[in-house]
Amino acid sequence: MKTLSKLIITNLTCHGKEILFAALEEQGRISQLTFSETASGGILGNIYIGKIQNIVKNIHAAFIEIADGIMCYYSLDDKAEPVFTNPKKDSVMKIGDEVIVQVSKEGMKTKLPSVTSNLNFTGRYLVLTSQRKELGFSGKLNKEEKKRIREFLEGSMPENAGIIVRTNARNAKKEEILEELKNLQSRYEALLKKGRSRVCFSLLEEHMPEYLQTLQNVYTQALDEIVTDDAEVFQAVQNYLNCYGEYEIPLRFYEDKLLPLSKLYSLESVLERSLQERVWLKSGGFLVIQPTEAFVCIDVNTGKFSGKKEIQETFRKINLEAAKEIAWQLRLRNLSGIILIDFINMEDQEDKRELLHTLQAYLNQDPIKSTVIDITPLNIVEVTRKKVRKPLLEEWKALCEGGR
Numbered sequence: 001m002k003t004l005s006k007l008i009i010t011n012l013t014c015h016g017k018e019i020l021f022a023a024l025e026e027q028g029r030i031s032q033l034t035f036s037e038t039a040s041g042g043i044l045g046n047i048y049i050g051k052i053q054n055i056v057k058n059i060h061a062a063f064i065e066i067a068d069g070i071m072c073y074y075s076l077d078d079k080a081e082p083v084f085t086n087p088k089k090d091s092v093m094k095i096g097d098e099v100i101v102q103v104s105k106e107g108m109k110t111k112l113p114s115v116t117s118n119l120n121f122t123g124r125y126l127v128l129t130s131q132r133k134e135l136g137f138s139g140k141l142n143k144e145e146k147k148r149i150r151e152f153l154e155g156s157m158p159e160n161a162g163i164i165v166r167t168n169a170r171n172a173k174k175e176e177i178l179e180e181l182k183n184l185q186s187r188y189e190a191l192l193k194k195g196r197s198r199v200c201f202s203l204l205e206e207h208m209p210e211y212l213q214t215l216q217n218v219y220t221q222a223l224d225e226i227v228t229d230d231a232e233v234f235q236a237v238q239n240y241l242n243c244y245g246e247y248e249i250p251l252r253f254y255e256d257k258l259l260p261l262s263k264l265y266s267l268e269s270v271l272e273r274s275l276q277e278r279v280w281l282k283s284g285g286f287l288v289i290q291p292t293e294a295f296v297c298i299d300v301n302t303g304k305f306s307g308k309k310e311i312q313e314t315f316r317k318i319n320l321e322a323a324k325e326i327a328w329q330l331r332l333r334n335l336s337g338i339i340l341i342d343f344i345n346m347e348d349q350e351d352k353r354e355l356l357h358t359l360q361a362y363l364n365q366d367p368i369k370s371t372v373i374d375i376t377p378l379n380i381v382e383v384t385r386k387k388v389r390k391p392l393l394e395e396w397k398a399l400c401e402g403g404r
Contacts, residue, residue, distance in 0.1 A: 007218065009211045009228040009237070010254075010261040012268065014400055020233070022211035023267055024218065030270045031331055033392060036210045037399070043070070044389055045207030047102045047119060047191065049085055051200050052095050062093055064101060064115055067201050072115040074101065080118035080131035085195050100195045100204065106389045109293065119191070121184045124216060125169035125177050128184040132162040140167045149177065158185050212240055217367055229254040229261045274332050275393050281325060285318040289329060291391060295338035298326055302344060315344040316351050320358055327362035330370065330385055333392045339383040346379075356381065 008023045017037055024032040036042065048066040052074075055062045060076040081091045083100040093099070101115035119130040135153060137146045149165055152174050157163065158181075169177055191204050198204065207213065211233060215226070226249060228234050234253050241249060254261045262268060273279075279287040280303070288299040300322045302314070326341060346352055356372050359381065363370035366385070373382040389395070 005218075005222055005224050007211075007215060007223060007226045008261060008265050008267070009226070009230065009233050010267070011230060012262050017399070019399065020209075020211065020230070021262070021267055022214040023265065023270070024214060025265065026222075029328070030265070030267070031328060032214065033267075033271065033274065033332060034210045034214055035395070035399070042106060042207075042389075043103045043113060044106050045103060045120075045213075046203060047100065047205040048115075049098055049195060049198055049200050049202045049204065050101050050115065052093055052097045052099065055093065055095060063112075064099065065201070066101065066103070066115065067203075071112055072101070072103065073112045074115050074117075078116055078118065080116060082117050083119070083130070083192075083195070085198075085200075098200050100192075105387055108387070108390050108394065119188070121187050122216065123166075123180045123184050125166055125172050125180050126184060127164040127166060128158070128181070128188060129162045129164060130160070130188065132164075133160075134162045136162070136164040138165060138167045138169075141165065141170060145170055152178070153181075156181060161185070161188060209236070212236065215240065223249055225250045225252060227252045227254050227261065271396070274329075275396065279325060279329060281318065281321050283318055283321055285322065287322060287325060287329070289333070289335070291335060291393065295340055296330075296335045298339065298341045300341070300343045312347060312351070315346050316348075316354075319343045319346065319351075319355050323355060323359040324362050327359065327366065327370075330363075330383075331366045331368070334389060334395075335391055336368070336385040336387040339385060341381040341383060343379065343381060359383070 006025045008021075008025060010021055012019050012021055012035075019035050019037060021033065021035045023030050043066075050064040050066040050072065053063050053065050053071065055076075057076075062074040062076060064072050064074050066072055076093070082093050082097070085098045085100060088097075099117065100119070101117060102119050103113050104116045105114035107113040117130075118132060121128040135150065135157060137149070141149075146165075149169055153163060153165070156178060163181065187205075194204055208216070215237065226237055228237065231253070234251070237251055241251060256264075277288055277290060279289060281287070285303040286301050288301065290297045300319060302318055322343065329335070330339065343355065346355070352375060356375060360372045363372065363383070368386050368388060370383065370385040373384060375381050390398075
């Protein structure tokens with residue numbers, strides 16, 4: 001039986017601000033939660049003309065100002081060549097140079113936002129990259145799907161850019177994919193042209209709203225419905241779907257005044273629980289999730305579990321349940337970087353291998369790359385998850401405190 005999935009888009013009020021939430025429901029639970037002020041958004045994905053203010057060679061970094069007072073980190077180890085607004089004889093970056101950069105990571109705690117010269121233009125089926133001049137594929141596409149798409153894309157590769165084929169291309173027609181490639185190339189060329197004529201600190205391209213990014217990153221075939229009670233959002237989503245001819249995804253406007261959409265899906269309760277340290281498991285065990293400056297620490301506890309089987313089987317059962325919940329919580333809370341998990345100690349090596357395999361299988365369902373590294377001699381499981389945006393807790397605190 002197929003499990004329904006929905007994208008819910010609605011408004012909530014926090015400290016006098018209207019906050020637009022986009023919640024993805026899968027398997028009857030909210031698996032992803034993003035939000036932004038309706039009047040403004042973050043800078044992740046934006047493309048600017050920035051100015052190099054400092055170069056620190058011993059840490060292989062440059063510091064680039066992209067707007068008045070907004071300083072960003074640029075890694076000199078980035079293989080992408082700088083995109084200068086004024087052509088130069090060499091690609092050596094110098095203080096005072098103006099360069100076109102894209103925000104690749106949000107600022108987190110004491111860390112500055114990161115920018116890159118590898119400009120990405122994301123579509124429904126493809127990502128065009130300005131520097132990675134090769135054909136790449138989503139790891140979720142199988143060999144046959146990659147072969148089919150490669151046959152007609154290899155002959156259409158742009159000379160000045162690369163292509164990454166997304167999972168959504170799986171069921172797309174050849175004509176649809178090639179048309180999108182043409183549109184992405186046009187966006188890229190138009191941006192380069194604009195960059196040569198605009199002043200420093202200009203915003204050359206703004207990212208799409210959070211809720212449309214969520215829709216863009218969801219595998220279309222797994223989405224059964226989009227529902228919103230915001231008329232402006234409804235029209236924007238409808239326009240987006242029409243552009244891709246994806247009429248098969250039902251878009252519903254919710255109009256029940258007695259039961260708000262946020263209450264129907266208990267979004268306030270989901271948010272509240274996702275900000276708490278303790279997460280209870282169905283077995284009676286629980287997790288303690290504690291983000292720190294350096295890494296995320298997760299402790300697995302037996303709690304109220306009262307299984308009658310022998311103790312090692314009890315530990316195995318709780319750990320496997322915890323693995324599933326941990327993968328879910330990492331995505332919901334958007335925890336990333338180094339993640340250290342203290343599972344309940346197990347003696348059997350086969351049980352440990354099963355746990356690592358199970359955890360990785362659940363992590364593979366996350367759109368953001370997550371990898372089980374190993375288990376240490378102290379039985380601590382090491383996991384990494386790619387950093388893209390701030391953790392949910394950090395974003396929520398910044399948003400609420402900003403309204404005080």
